[in-house]
Amino acid sequence: MLLRISLGLVFFWFGVLKFFPGISVAQDLATHTISVLTFGLMPPAVSLPLLATWECVIGLGLLTGRFLRLTLLLLLAQMAGTFLPLLFFQRETFNVFPLVPTLEGQYIIKNLVLVSAGLVIGAASRGGRIIYDPGALAVAERLQSLRGRYRRRFHRDP
Numbered sequence: 001m002l003l004r005i006s007l008g009l010v011f012f013w014f015g016v017l018k019f020f021p022g023i024s025v026a027q028d029l030a031t032h033t034i035s036v037l038t039f040g041l042m043p044p045a046v047s048l049p050l051l052a053t054w055e056c057v058i059g060l061g062l063l064t065g066r067f068l069r070l071t072l073l074l075l076l077a078q079m080a081g082t083f084l085p086l087l088f089f090q091r092e093t094f095n096v097f098p099l100v101p102t103l104e105g106q107y108i109i110k111n112l113v114l115v116s117a118g119l120v121i122g123a124a125s126r127g128g129r130i131i132y133d134p135g136a137l138a139v140a141e142r143l144q145s146l147r148g149r150y151r152r153r154f155h156r157d158p
Helices: 002-017 027-037 044-064 068-083 103-109 111-125 134-154
Strands: 094-096
Touching: 002 044, 002 111, 027 044, 027 068, 044 068, 068 111, 103 111
Parallel strands: none
Antiparallel strands: none
């Protein structure tokens, strides 16, 4: 729950910043990326408020815990778009490709942590748990295999 709420705060906070042009460090790179993805059909005056709304919706979804699957789908889609500048705009994101990122590149690369947090939240919301005991992991894998065999044979959950 702490991970979900802290991630929600980050998304909501950074989303709100994008409603105020000139405050967000990443706004120019974000609007340029969206412009390239939409073949210039979406100008920054439209894409920035849309992105701000998108991030605020993700933040609110994580903070409330409601519609969590949809929220995490929005998060992963947004994160996929976030990494595209590393491919599209290497001059802006790297001083020396691929080893020395610029400040913008570092800002993007740190999003790997946000993606990982989203994946953990998604797994936990579906009943997953973090297992640190190798013996317990082997038992869990065996039980999962037996459950699959049972479902195939009897066409229902055990």
